[in-house]
Amino acid sequence: MxxxxxxxxxxxxxxxxxxxxxxxxxxxxxxxxxxxxxxxxxxxxxxxxxxxxxxxxxxxxxxxxxxxxxxxxxxxxxxxxxxxxxxxxxxxxxxGAGHAAARRSGRSAAVPPRAPWVLMNPRSGGGKVGRFHLVEKAEAAGCRVVLLDGSRDVGELAREAVAEGADLLAVAGGDGTQALVAEVAARHGLPFLVIPAGTRNHFALDLGLDRDDPAAALEALAHGTEIRVDLGYAADRVFVNNASFGAYAFVVTEPEYRDAKAATTLRRLPDLLTGEDAPRLGMRTDGTRVDGLQALLVSNNAYGRVVDAAHPGRRERLDAGLLGVVCVRVTGAAQAADLVARGPRSPGLVRLTAERAVVESGTRTLPAGIDGEHVVLPSPVVCRIAPGALRVRVPRRRPGPPRAATTDWPRVVRLALGRPSADREQGRGRDGRTPTS
Structure with a gap:
């Protein structure tokens, strides 16, 4: 068809x-x-x-x-x-979803934890913690629940839980909070549980969790499996999704951004795109260097689409051991038109994968958006990936990761002609180990 x-x-x-x-x-x-x-x-x-x-x-x-x-x-x-x-x-x-991270990652039956600890942000996702009665359900499952009230550092709370004997760390909140606790779990070799109680929860989407029913993730405590996924680092900050640099990162530094996103973006973009103080970033990997960038996205594994406003955060896998890097360099209307007309072939767009990427700005510090949270990092920023660093506990029954956002048309044609074995003949097994950019 x-x-x-x-x-x-x-x-x-x-x-x-x-x-x-x-x-x-x-x-x-x-x-x-x-x-x-x-x-x-x-x-x-x-x-x-x-x-x-x-x-x-x-x-x-x-x-x-x-x-x-x-x-x-x-x-x-x-x-x-x-x-x-x-x-x-x-x-x-x-x-199909054969390339999805959770299906390709190594699995093992998970032993139920004795002392699970859950950090919940009651304000995240418009109040999903209260709306789905997550505190009561987590406590009924044997979890010690801590509510985030802003008075304590997230990482400090997680480290304190480990010191008190927690053998599983979990978060009900957004991706930014997930990343901070995931770093502690990875450092101590503890399993990590994602409860999608944030606004978008891109990480939960790529793990195949049900974002419409956050409480379903708690089933992984008694009936779960364990997978290994990668973690990204920007300097010393962990990200489960991505680190963004350039125009977007500067916009989110504005105090008005959270309450008036569109108006703040329209007000700031002219200076950031064409003004004298417009950011001009450089990026280098072991074999590539790109300069004059307005925007740069470094992700924990590659996204299937460069821009996917309708279905953001879709990655075919989370265990490839490679960063996804998307560089945008558009300096005028002609290049913007060329980007639309030529797509990935346009010189204004560079996509690649790498184990390490260095972001340079010519300044001492560089604003960045780490999983949607604004931070300021020392420049240059070294981004790297830690393969299989995080043990993730997921329910045995879950919707599954999204289907691939890109289409491998040669493989579709081979399937239509009844020759699926051609994948192996070309040295590209269905595990997808050969990275694409």
């Missing part, structure tokens, strides 16, 4: 307009590129230029859609897009 739908999405414009169908497709791509240029002007400038950019971002796609409608190409275009979407969904379904 995936292969046939993909072919159909290409053939529909040709069937409707003949060879001119290619021109209609190119016109649509051009509209997206113009919209991207307009978005750049709207974000990087103020005043009349921002208004002009906003108008262009809306008018370019609208004009092309109107032209499609007048020329009788609107229906074929919509059918083509629908077939392409069907192809993507069918391909990911065919590939």
């Amino acid at each position: 995936a292969v046939l739908a993909l072919l159909g999405s290409a053939l529909v414009p040709l069937a409707a307009a003949g060879p001119r169908g290619v021109l209609w497709v190119l016109l649509g791509v051009a509209a997206l590129a113009l919209a991207a240029a307009g978005v750049w002007w709207a974000l990087a400038h103020t005043g009349a230029v921002r208004v002009l950019g906003t108008v262009l971002a809306v008018a370019a796609p609208a004009a092309v859609l109107a032209l499609y409608a007048v020329s009788g190409m609107l229906l074929p275009a919509l059918v083509s897009v629908a077939l392409w979407s069907l192809a993507a969904v069918a391909a990911r379904t065919a590939l």
Whole structure:
């Protein structure tokens, strides 16, 4: 179905307009590129230029859609897009979740802990701790529960629990709190339990936990399995998801950001993207150096998509032993349009994997967002990965990690032709050990 739908999405414009169908497709791509240029002007400038950019971002796609409608190409275009979407969904379904971290990681039956300790943030996720009665359910499962009230350091509380004999550490809260306690668990070789009581809980998503039912994670205490996952480090700070540098990291330093995210971002971005004080970062690994970056994301294992606003935080695995690095270098509207038109092939976007990445800024310190929390680190910042550093306790029954965010079309075609063994013939076993960028 995936292969046939993909072919159909290409053939529909040709069937409707003949060879001119290619021109209609190119016109649509051009509209997206113009919209991207307009978005750049709207974000990087103020005043009349921002208004002009906003108008262009809306008018370019609208004009092309109107032209499609007048020329009788609107229906074929919509059918083509629908077939392409069907192809993507069918391909990911065919590939399945076989590449997911929890299914590939080594598992072992977990012995129930004798003295589990749980730190809960009652304010996280809009009050999920209280809404799902997590304190009562954790105590009924034999856990010692500590509520985070802001008066004590998270790491200090976790270290104190270890000193008092805790043999499992758990967190009901956001990813930032998860990372701080995970560092203590990894240092002492203790199992770690994630209770997804935060707002987004990207780490829980990639572990395959049910974010809509945080209490279900407590089943891992009595009926759980154990997997090994990696941890990322930015200087001496642990991250379970990512460390971001550049424009975003500077925006989150603003005191108004938490209460007015959109307004603060629009106010600060012009200076951060095109102003004299705009950050210009450098990044180097053992074999690569990239300079002049506006934004840089270093993740604990690679994300399947560069930007995925609808489904952020999706990683195919958490045990590859490699950082994912995404570098963004866009200095004008033309490069913004090129980024949309060419995607991963654009020189404004660099993706790679590495065991170690050094972020340079030419300044003594560098703001960073560590799992969504603002920190200031000494520059340059050395980012590294610790393979298999964290023992994670997960329930035996859980939804499972999300399907791969990218589609390996050559493998889809091989499956459609009945030749799945080609993966092994090419030296790329289904465990995915060969990293991709």
